[in-house]
Amino acid sequence: MNKLKTLYFKSIEKVAEFVASSWRYVVMGLLFYMTVFVLFMSYFFFTGVGKWFDILFVVGTGILALILGVLLTFLLLKLLERLPKLLVASIVGCICVVYGVGTFMGPFFRLMGFYVIVLGALIGTAAFLYKRGRTAFFLSFSVIVLVVHGSLLYFTLTDGKEGQWPLSLSDAESALENPAKEGSYPIQHFTYGSGEDKQREEYTDVMFQTHTVNMSPFIVHPKGLNKWYREWFWGFNLNSAPLNGRVWMPQGEDEEFPLVLIVHGNHNMADFSDDGYAYLGELLASKGYIVVSVDQNFINSGKTGHIGWDNAGRAWLLLKHLELWQTWNTDKAHALFNKVDMDNIALIGHSRGGEAISIASMFNELDRFPNNAKIGLNFDFSIKSLIGLSPGDGRFKPGDKPVVLKDVNYLTIQGGNDTDHTNYLGMRQFQRVEFSNDFDGFKSSLYINGGNHGQFNSDWEVDQPSPYWWFMNRKELMEPEMQRDITKLYVASFLDATLKGQREYRTFFSDKQAVASWIPVDPLRVRYEDSDFRAVTTFEEDVDVTSTTQEDGRLQGYNLHVWKEVNLLQRNKEQQDNQVVKLGWKNKNSRYSVSLPDETSRQLTKESVLRFDAIQAHSTRYEFYLIPIPQKYKESAIPITVNLKPKGTNRLDSRIRKTVFIEPTYTTKLYRFDWWNERFGNQYEHMLQTYEVPLDFLEESFPDMDYTKLDEVTFEFNQTESGLIFLDNIGFD
Numbered sequence: 001m002n003k004l005k006t007l008y009f010k011s012i013e014k015v016a017e018f019v020a021s022s023w024r025y026v027v028m029g030l031l032f033y034m035t036v037f038v039l040f041m042s043y044f045f046f047t048g049v050g051k052w053f054d055i056l057f058v059v060g061t062g063i064l065a066l067i068l069g070v071l072l073t074f075l076l077l078k079l080l081e082r083l084p085k086l087l088v089a090s091i092v093g094c095i096c097v098v099y100g101v102g103t104f105m106g107p108f109f110r111l112m113g114f115y116v117i118v119l120g121a122l123i124g125t126a127a128f129l130y131k132r133g134r135t136a137f138f139l140s141f142s143v144i145v146l147v148v149h150g151s152l153l154y155f156t157l158t159d160g161k162e163g164q165w166p167l168s169l170s171d172a173e174s175a176l177e178n179p180a181k182e183g184s185y186p187i188q189h190f191t192y193g194s195g196e197d198k199q200r201e202e203y204t205d206v207m208f209q210t211h212t213v214n215m216s217p218f219i220v221h222p223k224g225l226n227k228w229y230r231e232w233f234w235g236f237n238l239n240s241a242p243l244n245g246r247v248w249m250p251q252g253e254d255e256e257f258p259l260v261l262i263v264h265g266n267h268n269m270a271d272f273s274d275d276g277y278a279y280l281g282e283l284l285a286s287k288g289y290i291v292v293s294v295d296q297n298f299i300n301s302g303k304t305g306h307i308g309w310d311n312a313g314r315a316w317l318l319l320k321h322l323e324l325w326q327t328w329n330t331d332k333a334h335a336l337f338n339k340v341d342m343d344n345i346a347l348i349g350h351s352r353g354g355e356a357i358s359i360a361s362m363f364n365e366l367d368r369f370p371n372n373a374k375i376g377l378n379f380d381f382s383i384k385s386l387i388g389l390s391p392g393d394g395r396f397k398p399g400d401k402p403v404v405l406k407d408v409n410y411l412t413i414q415g416g417n418d419t420d421h422t423n424y425l426g427m428r429q430f431q432r433v434e435f436s437n438d439f440d441g442f443k444s445s446l447y448i449n450g451g452n453h454g455q456f457n458s459d460w461e462v463d464q465p466s467p468y469w470w471f472m473n474r475k476e477l478m479e480p481e482m483q484r485d486i487t488k489l490y491v492a493s494f495l496d497a498t499l500k501g502q503r504e505y506r507t508f509f510s511d512k513q514a515v516a517s518w519i520p521v522d523p524l525r526v527r528y529e530d531s532d533f534r535a536v537t538t539f540e541e542d543v544d545v546t547s548t549t550q551e552d553g554r555l556q557g558y559n560l561h562v563w564k565e566v567n568l569l570q571r572n573k574e575q576q577d578n579q580v581v582k583l584g585w586k587n588k589n590s591r592y593s594v595s596l597p598d599e600t601s602r603q604l605t606k607e608s609v610l611r612f613d614a615i616q617a618h619s620t621r622y623e624f625y626l627i628p629i630p631q632k633y634k635e636s637a638i639p640i641t642v643n644l645k646p647k648g649t650n651r652l653d654s655r656i657r658k659t660v661f662i663e664p665t666y667t668t669k670l671y672r673f674d675w676w677n678e679r680f681g682n683q684y685e686h687m688l689q690t691y692e693v694p695l696d697f698l699e700e701s702f703p704d705m706d707y708t709k710l711d712e713v714t715f716e717f718n719q720t721e722s723g724l725i726f727l728d729n730i731g732f733d
Helices: 002-043 052-084 087-106 106-129 135-157 223-235 274-286 310-331 353-362 426-431 478-500 503-510 597-600 619-623 674-680 695-701
Strands: 187-193 245-250 258-261 290-294 340-350 383-389 409-415 443-446 524-530 532-537 554-558 562-569 575-585 592-597 610-617 639-648 659-661 689-696 708-715 723-732
Touching: 002 052, 087 106, 106 135, 187 274, 245 274, 245 597, 258 274, 258 353, 258 478, 274 340, 274 478, 274 524, 290 310, 310 340, 310 353, 340 353, 340 478, 353 383, 353 426, 383 478, 409 478, 409 597, 409 689, 426 443, 426 575, 443 478, 443 503, 478 503, 503 524, 503 689, 524 610, 562 723, 575 592, 575 708, 610 639, 610 659, 639 695, 659 689, 689 695, 708 723
Parallel strands: 258 290, 258 340, 340 383, 383 409, 409 443, 524 689
Antiparallel strands: 187 245, 245 290, 443 524, 532 723, 554 592, 562 575, 575 723, 592 708, 610 689, 610 723, 639 659, 639 708
């Protein structure tokens, strides 16, 4: 021990001697190189005043910074000389603990860690005052200590602020049966898989044992510690990945059932995710669907790192599961022979799984893997419907291009209080779903204010673990069961409409009031577009604000305070890839007119429906344009008048008017501190709502109405003194 002590002091002495003799040269080197560096970089600084000013400004700033830094350092060193070494060492040690543990616990741990250092110093000071018998100082200081401790406890034990949206139900009864009601089929639950799972008994004791698959062409293999840990934890590598699944299956004699695969998203791989969709599996199986929750935990992230190209791997693995079911369904010796309706397949994905289903749908149509054409793709399944629950977008781009989907039914659902995917990425994929003329289907978007990311999976619930969870605005979140009830209703009605041909359930997507007796609809913003929709204007065609998408139409604004075409933004202010028109007014004589092309008018009938998407701008946008929020309509829908004018009819004729209420854009506070929310951008997202005006109301006043004579649709802003809205996708169905 003495030898080590002697060696320590000798080392310190040698280093001190070297520094004492060399420090002047180090200072000269530092100052010389920093001077040259600042002078060199100042040449590239440009203000437009003159190069002499640019150089003097940069050099002057550098000199002032140097002087300030030197003075502060002298003061700090002078202070440290007078402080006990153990005190300084303890503070530095605690800071090292905060940064060391914080490398894997995250920034909120570091924030709280520094707060705890302050708490420790305060409580120590209070103990010192008490021991010295300074009662007055102790009592006064104790108040400060209690307030600081109480502030931390307040933020960890309370939930935040409530959302702006009501959660009440309607008294009106729906004409349709609730699709989220449990069906009549008894359910069989089982698992299939490798039978050799090291971590989970359910994939060891399986009903059907499956082969493994080589994922190598579709992922980037982990390396180093990440590779070693994964193979140790799972007992296999991705050259022999298992096909594991949990199945909820209806029991019925001589029946074939549609097949629905559900795939989870990215989560800690050791905290298994695939059992979190039992609420969907049980409901859908009781209604006559075979539902499989696909296990992909082994390609999730772990504490040692990620897997590259993981969403391509997730997508390909889904298709291999479909291949497995097709084999079983055609094998006369198998217990599942002729149990599956392989002509009606749906994929549901959550988070990264939500992006994977879109990639899988694209892979299903291709002969070759776009990112390595040496790899063949040979699938061609009848995938009719896709549902993305808070899906990702753009993490993997086939051929370096975004995924475009054609002739597939698509539903995307997002929570407005999602602190994982803080931007509604599924909206970009929604924009890239296209329909051909002979396809009979639709796409829809459901935005749930108060919904989060994790509550779609009953095993996740929270978006981020503590300590993040303590700082989230938890009170604004709806109850997990309510979010899952909303999800069940829309997932079930979407599948009933697209896989079972129950077209009546499309109403739930074009008119959210149709479900208002079962779930609260005020927090919801629902978009709908089917393959029969004929757009007059989508605002995507050019920069001319008077032109329509269809030729020979015309757009015109009157007495508008704001009239411009813009791209809607996500929370982080990136584009949604959706061009709309922004309309603002300050008097009741304002309007916006769409002159219809003759080609459009000729196709209109009594059964036609005017459809458009709209939403009120957020209150901060009202403030930006100096437009007062209309009285009595703060955080509520404002009325506008939709005027459908046939040729020869007076525009002021009240018989051709309908009132439509445009929903507000709510504020959604993800975290409890505005300064932290500002890291994510806006505290809102403008999410459009679809509105419909059936043309048959004209029949009441005009029994002999010739609908082909309609030549103009006018949005009259005559019911409020002011307003600011976004309008999009004006057309007919």
